[in-house]
Amino acid sequence: GEDVEQSLFLSVREGDSSVINCTYTDSSSTYLYWYKQEPGAGLQLLTYIFSNMDMKQDQRLTVLLNKKDKHLSLRIADTQTGDSAIYFCAGGSSNDYKLSFGAGTTVTVRA
């Protein structure tokens, strides 16, 4: 299985950008995902990136992938209070349902 590591906590001021970082060990991952878990809810897929891409942008979200360093990041522009949640990165392959999750980063947005 793959090890996926991410920092546990991030505090950001409303309106600033948030950057959540993740490192992984398995270079054979085809997909790298970011999930969001709001209080009292399950995980919601936010975005994903194929392993042959370096960057993906989706509205306020920018995903950067550095395959050489096995480093994945999620940038949230203009962070809002509704962005307070736990964010999980995960790796997977196209022919297998198994996902390797990190422990989650709790993002707290302060006014």
Place this chain on the structure above:
Amino acid sequence: ETGVTQTPRHLVMGMTNKKSLKCEQHLGHNAMYWYKQSAKKPLELMFVYNFKEQTENNSVPSRFSPECPNSSHLFLHLHTLQPEDSALYLCASSQGLEGYNEQFFGPGTRLTVL
């Protein structure tokens, strides 16, 4: 609303109790999953069913017993649990088992074992 519902949302049970968790998906998916989420730990995959057949048992203790009567319903039967089994249990479903199928998660059942 992801189309995956779980009941109950909260459950407190003693170590000698028997209880069941229920998951239902309204998405027409064929695969269903049970995950265990403990605080500050990665999600752990427990069981996987595809077309009602179990395809994965990730070395889960026998005090957890899954049941999948049809592709829309998944149960997790619990008996003689331990306090360390306290966690959030998440159900998920996907169209198929291939990795490109997105997994849709339910809100979870928060289980406390006393």
